[in-house]
Amino acid sequence: xxxxxxxxxxxxxxxLVKEGIKLKKNPLKYKSLGxxxxxxxxxxxxxxxxxxxxxxxxxxLGMNVIVMNMTEGWNLEFxxxxxxxxxxxxxxxxxxKVISQYADIIGIRTFPSLTxxxxxxxDFILNKFIEHSEVPIVSLESAIRHPLQSLADLVTxxxxxxxxxxxxxxxxxxxxxxxxxxxxxxxxxxVLNAGMDLTITxxxxxxxxxxxxxxxxxxxxxxxxFKGADFVYTKNWSSFKKYGxxxxxxxxxxxxxxxxxxxxxxxxxxxxxxxxxxxxxxxVLDSKYAAVINQANNRTYAAQAVLKNILESx
Ligand code: CP
Numbered sequence: 001x002x003x004x005x006x007x008x009x010x011x012x013x014x015x016l017v018k019e020g021i022k023l024k025k026n027p028l029k030y031k032s033l034g035x036x037x038x039x040x041x042x043x044x045x046x047x048x049x050x051x052x053x054x055x056x057x058x059x060x061l062g063m064n065v066i067v068m069n070m071t072e073g074w075n076l077e078f079x080x081x082x083x084x085x086x087x088x089x090x091x092x093x094x095x096x097k098v099i100s101q102y103a104d105i106i107g108i109r110t111f112p113s114l115t116x117x118x119x120x121x122x123d124f125i126l127n128k129f130i131e132h133s134e135v136p137i138v139s140l141e142s143a144i145r146h147p148l149q150s151l152a153d154l155v156t157x158x159x160x161x162x163x164x165x166x167x168x169x170x171x172x173x174x175x176x177x178x179x180x181x182x183x184x185x186x187x188x189x190x191v192l193n194a195g196m197d198l199t200i201t202x203x204x205x206x207x208x209x210x211x212x213x214x215x216x217x218x219x220x221x222x223x224x225x226f227k228g229a230d231f232v233y234t235k236n237w238s239s240f241k242k243y244g245x246x247x248x249x250x251x252x253x254x255x256x257x258x259x260x261x262x263x264x265x266x267x268x269x270x271x272x273x274x275x276x277x278x279x280x281x282x283x284v285l286d287s288k289y290a291a292v293i294n295q296a297n298n299r300t301y302a303a304q305a306v307l308k309n310i311l312e313s314x
Pocket of ligand 1: 047048141149272
């Protein structure tokens with residue numbers, strides 16, 4: 001694997017999930033693989049889990065890690081052919097090449113604008129780094145995908161799954177802010193590419209891009225969707241059609257214990273951070289249903305599986 005930006009960069013999802021599970025059992029087995037190699041993590045947006053788990057994954061592989069908050073430096077210019085007489089002090093053409101002198105692998109977190117659908121869905125910033133970097137790029141969540149999260153989610157479902165063909169439900173839930181579609185797009189893409197059945201439930205107006213959900217069942221009745229579910233993955237996202245807008249804040253879509261009781265003793269999943277009693281009732285997070293801490297823990301081993309795979313190809 002050269003870059004890790006989506007499920008399409010992965011040769012075998014099954015093998016990568018297995019690798020994550022194996023690394024969890026023996027995280028320091030490949031401690032010498034990353035010796036004298038440096039991972040540079042660039043954050044254009046905040047992070048708790050991705051930042052810490054990816055660093056931990058790299059340290060487990062013996063790598064050096066440098067983390068840079070890109071919001072604290074100067075703005076980068078990503079457009080070609082412009083006269084740089086604004087507040088943007090450095091062009092991506094130089095910046096990506098310069099960072100490549102210090103890094104063996106670069107990780108990038110860059111959220112969408114939620115105003116320019118065309119640019120966001122072209123994954124403009126991530127692809128500019130790929131175009132101009134001299135070393136592999138790992139997405140730490142881009143405008144439209146969060147592949148490290150999705151891989152950790154598949155590891156978690158493999159660990160906790162009780163049946164061979166689980167019923168997986170992706171449910172929209174309310175949130176006061178307009179949020180990206182990245183986690184939901186990515187979850188749907190990974191689950192469907194792994195050959196699992198997926199039901200997506202949301203109020204009308206929250207249809208995700210078909211590029212990510214082709215093959216999923218769309219169910220507008222949330223309680224009907226939850227019946228018999230083995231996994232309920234919850235996430236808020238803003239409208240794809242009315243791009244970046246909040247189409248509904250219907251509190252009735254919050255995940256409650258009564259709704260989880262409709263499932264097949266299913267697991268409640270969320271990438272975190274999550275707002276208690278807005279997205280999900282606190283008693284669900286405190287109950288046997290919650291798998292959110294397992295998911296967060298598995299972020300380390302998902303990242304480690306990806307970094308190991310890239311290091312082996314250098
Ligand atoms: N789930 C996730 O990516 O969390 P952070 O935004 O804290 O990295």
